[in-house]
Amino acid sequence: MIDEEDIDLLLNDLFDLYGYDFTRYSRASLKRRIVRLCSLDKFPSFAELRYRVRSDPQYLKRFVEEVTVNVTEMFRDPAFYKSVREEVLPVLGTKPFIRIWHAGCSTGEEVYSMAILLKEANLLRRSLLYATDLNPSVLEKVRKGIFPLALMKQYSESYIASGGTHDFSSYYTAQYGQAKFDNELSEKIIISTHNLVSDSSFNEFDLILCRNVLIYFDKDLQDRVLNLFDASLGTLGYLALGTKETLKFSAVHNKFKQLNREKIWKKIM
């Protein structure tokens, strides 16, 4: 059994030794991830996990990877992508240049989904997609644009449900059980580590997507991140969150107007 004081000690270590601040992560989920890792890596006690994290920077990498959730998929919530297609991209298309930020992009499935939408709207050539995550190893996967071939059937169905009319398999090459997405898509993706907890705004964007990331943060940290997004959005820029996330309880909510049933807001001031 791991109690709250143990978690606090570990989180203090992580901050003092490595500068990673998990103290304002949603505790219920974080604790579950730590307990899971403890049993996955067969530590006889929590103290030994803590010792390993303190003394082995290589293990720290694994710790951060496993404790943060990196589950994602292409065209998750097709209705959301349909709305981006029909209501957001036509407006962004009036701009000479389009900057999009995927904050907490994990392995990049949503970034490639967006690149496909931009290509189909003939906007990809004048767009840049910034893909950031705190975790360098997942960003390596974004760079490669290689996802398991076995998932393509499901992704293809979601793509079609999002209003896609092309043959989804035309966007990738199948090889050795993997699907490698076209360079035409990946060359528009700029990859960088960025920690939403501690890093600041680095550009001005027309659209920021941060879906199913805020759920892992507590209220205070959610507010910090939403302020960061507010500061990083141009006038009339768009912010997209996950289907169960909301601006409703945040300080910035009166600066935004929700577009429709989907979790997309437009910055109005």
Add this chain to the structure above:
Amino acid sequence: MEENHVDHTCEFLMIGGSAGSLEVLFRLLPLLRPDLPFPVALVLHRRNSSDSSLAELLGSKTLNPTQEVEDKEPITPGTIYLAPADYHLLIEQDRTFSLDYSEKINFSRPSIDVSFESAAEIYGPGLVGILLSGANEDGTGGLMAVKRAGGRAVVQNPDTAQMPFMPHYALTHLAIDHVFDTIQMAAFINSLV
């Protein structure tokens, strides 16, 4: 067994169900009193979709306010909360809900085990966990956590379940406090204070 321990106040009621559980809820919810003094959470295996009409459908069966959970929502007594499809439902120390999109557990998201375990940590003896019909092992590990924390574990009588496997699996793996059909379950919930 039951006579030996003093029943703790119910601070939170969590109901888990899989295949065959909706029919039970459609019969159970109308029998519940309209002023439940504790919050209720329904953690159901269902089709992945952002379609939230299930909450409305369930809400039409009860006078208690019913809604699908949003992230970091405060937990209010008397409200029936539905775990959203394709997220795990967790509970924070400050008694708000948290959602989590990590790996499926027991092939399920939401996983009943995950929610029972999380609620057991927060509510301890104040938690009542009920497991309904289903064809999956999910829920048994969670009920064990409920019991370890001093809470009460209830299952639907497998003889009355469309899919008896889930409640039966729990019954064969831990000491369950009560085995109920729908009518008995409603009377039990209405008697909780």
